[in-house]
Every structure is written in structure tokens, then in C-alpha cells.
Amino acid sequence: MTSSGPTSGILLIDKPTGLTSHDVVAKTRRAAGTRKVGHAGTLDPMATGLLVLGLNSATRLLTYVVGLDKEYEATIRLGASTTTDDAEGETLETAASGTVERVTPEAIAAGLAAQTGAVLQRPSSVSAIKVDGRRAYARVRQGETVVLDARPVTIASIDLLAERPVLDAAGATVLDLDVRVTCSSGTYIRAIARDLGDTLGVGGHLTALRRTRIGPFGVAQAHAIDTLDPSTALVPPARVAAALFTVADLDAQQSIDLRNGKKIAFDGPARTTFAAIDPAGDLIGLFEVRGGAARVLVNFPADKEPA
Known part of the structure; x- marks a missing residue:
């Protein structure tokens, strides 16, 4: 730099x-x-x-x-389940011959729709969630069987972009689904693949995942x-804060007072987080309004000038 x-x-x-x-x-x-x-x-x-x-x-x-909230593009492979719910794990089960070919578009659509909205989702066993002080993935790697409790998440949408039958490494027919998922923080896309495969009775795992938005x-x-x-x-920081919060453009004296920890009078809705920007366009900090005055939540010290 x-x-x-x-x-x-x-x-x-x-x-x-x-x-x-x-x-x-x-x-x-x-x-x-x-x-x-x-x-x-x-x-x-x-x-x-x-x-x-x-x-x-x-x-x-x-x-x-x-x-x-986050957005992902992913490929779900129907026809096999794995230890990690993705392509990096070992195969647990494969679908019987002809089973994948009998999965209908209507069944796929219903299986995806069932996972949208406010749902309880069981995280992948190889997630970073701690179990008795140790990461779940570390326990799995040591041969333990880990089944995590379901957690509430919100999956706004799962859009099916494309589907195509392909042959896997063993020459068996599997079905790849390209999807776009918009979801809350804490959602596991691998779990969507696993649960869809379970619902359809053919097994499922993730073969590709790309996060496109936060x-x-x-x-x-x-x-x-x-x-x-x-x-x-x-x-x-000021540009980032402006993308996340309501901006309060302060004058020079307000900026000095807020930087020095003083309260400043501010007329705004309570419980709204404001990004305080000084006349130079720099982020002073984040604050809330209480009783007509700004209450600082976090300050952002200015970068030091180079020596």
C-alpha cells in the first residue's frame, strides 16, 4: 500500500x-x-x-x-450424498439405477419451494459450529458422528437456472441443478443440496458454490x-457506512464535538443508526438518537498522516 x-x-x-x-x-x-x-x-x-x-x-x-443477507450461485448434484454435503467429501450413498431419471421437474420445484421462507435448517456436520468447545468439522475428521441441531434461517428465494443430466466419475447418470439462492446470514447452501436430495430420495450434494453478493x-x-x-x-469507511446506514452530514463544530465524545443535539428518529460524516467526507462514527441527542455507538479514528 x-x-x-x-x-x-x-x-x-x-x-x-x-x-x-x-x-x-x-x-x-x-x-x-x-x-x-x-x-x-x-x-x-x-x-x-x-x-x-x-x-x-x-x-x-x-x-x-x-x-x-447474501446471494449465491451453486450447482446441486442429485444422485449421491457425501460426508461433507459437497464434492470434497466421500460418497455415502448413490441412487439406484434409473432413480434419478424418474425425478420430475415438478418434484424438484416442490422440494426447493419447501426450503424457502422462514425455515429450520440443520447445518452441515462439517460446519465451523462448535460442539462442546470444538469445531464440528474437527470432530468429523476424527471419525465422530456429528448431527447438529436445526437452526432458524430465512431463505428468500431459490431460483432454478438450469438442469442437465450428466455422467459422474463412475459412469452413473446424475442430475446437476444450477440455482441462485438469496438467504439470511447463517444459511448453509450445502444443507439445501443435502435436504433436496433427501426429499427426492436420490441423495444430493454441492459441486460448485459462488457467493455473488453480501x-x-x-x-x-x-x-x-x-x-x-x-x-x-x-x-x-464513509462510503461503506453510507451504503449501510442513514447518513448525517455534520458541520465542523459538530464533528469536533462528536470526535471528542461530547453529545450533540440531533433531531432524528430514535433507534435509527446514523453514519456521522464530517465536512471533509470522512466517517466520524456511528450513533443513535436518544432524547434529542446523538449517542455514539462506535468511533472511527482518522488515518494517521504519513510521516
Whole structure:
């Protein structure tokens, strides 16, 4: 990162397959010359697509990004179930000959529709959820059988984009479904594939997954990690906050007072989170209105000027 550029902000990264999210964070630390890099939700090594990273003081914004709704494009393979509910696991069961061919488009549509709305979803056994202090995936890798409790999620839509019969590695006929999923944070796309396969009686798992959106941030604006230049790719905290919250443009004295921890009079609806922007266009912090005054939720210190 160039010394004259900003040092805090959000980076939108298009993660390639094969890298862990930790790999991407490590590469970003080296490219940006800072240890303070966080992320707003990981992706499996098999998956590609949008990672939202925060640098330095902008990591404080990640708390507000993690819970945003998300959009994915995925390929569900009907005809076999796996230990991980995706193509990286070992095959558990395969459908009997001719079974997949008898699955109707109407049955597929009904199976997907049953998983939309406010539903209870059982996470994949190889998720990062902790069970008695240890990650579920670590227990599975050591040979344990892990069945997690179902959790409430909201799946706004599952759109079927294409379907095509193909032959798997063993020469058996399977059915690949390309889908687009819009869902709440905490939804497991692998679980959608698993549950659809179970509903149809043929088994199912995920063979491809790409995250295309997190809240207002799309993968079309993301950068490749191998050619990342943080000095030009960094999205300023004020622009990020403006995409997430109602903006309050403060004058110079209000900005000084709020930065110094003083209350300022502000006429706005209670329980609304505002992004306070100073006359220079920089993010001061986030605040709520209580009793006609601004109550600071989190401050964002300005980047230090280069020596």
C-alpha cells in the first residue's frame, strides 16, 4: 500500500477456488502491510466469490456486514450424498439405477419451494459450529458422528437456472441443478443440496458454490487477490457506512464535538443508526438518537498522516 493513500477501509475480494479465507487474509496482510485485517464471513476452499475484508479501524464496520443477507450461485448434484454435503467429501450413498431419471421437474420445484421462507435448517456436520468447545468439522475428521441441531434461517428465494443430466466419475447418470439462492446470514447452501436430495430420495450434494453478493456489495466490484493493490482497491469507511446506514452530514463544530465524545443535539428518529460524516467526507462514527441527542455507538479514528 502506498504511504500517501488511506490505511483504513473495506476490500472486496473475489476468492478463487482452492484458497481458504485465512489464506486470503494472509495475502492481504502482506499486500497492505498491516496485521489488522478481518473478514465478514468465510468461504470454504471449494467455494469462490465475494469476501469482505476490513483493514485497520474499518474492521469495526465488519460487525455490521456479517449479518447482511447474501446471494449465491451453486450447482446441486442429485444422485449421491457425501460426508461433507459437497464434492470434497466421500460418497455415502448413490441412487439406484434409473432413480434419478424418474425425478420430475415438478418434484424438484416442490422440494426447493419447501426450503424457502422462514425455515429450520440443520447445518452441515462439517460446519465451523462448535460442539462442546470444538469445531464440528474437527470432530468429523476424527471419525465422530456429528448431527447438529436445526437452526432458524430465512431463505428468500431459490431460483432454478438450469438442469442437465450428466455422467459422474463412475459412469452413473446424475442430475446437476444450477440455482441462485438469496438467504439470511447463517444459511448453509450445502444443507439445501443435502435436504433436496433427501426429499427426492436420490441423495444430493454441492459441486460448485459462488457467493455473488453480501448486502449491497457485489462480486462484480471485487478484486482478484493475486493482483490486489490495496491502495487503489480500498473502499473508504464513509462510503461503506453510507451504503449501510442513514447518513448525517455534520458541520465542523459538530464533528469536533462528536470526535471528542461530547453529545450533540440531533433531531432524528430514535433507534435509527446514523453514519456521522464530517465536512471533509470522512466517517466520524456511528450513533443513535436518544432524547434529542446523538449517542455514539462506535468511533472511527482518522488515518494517521504519513510521516
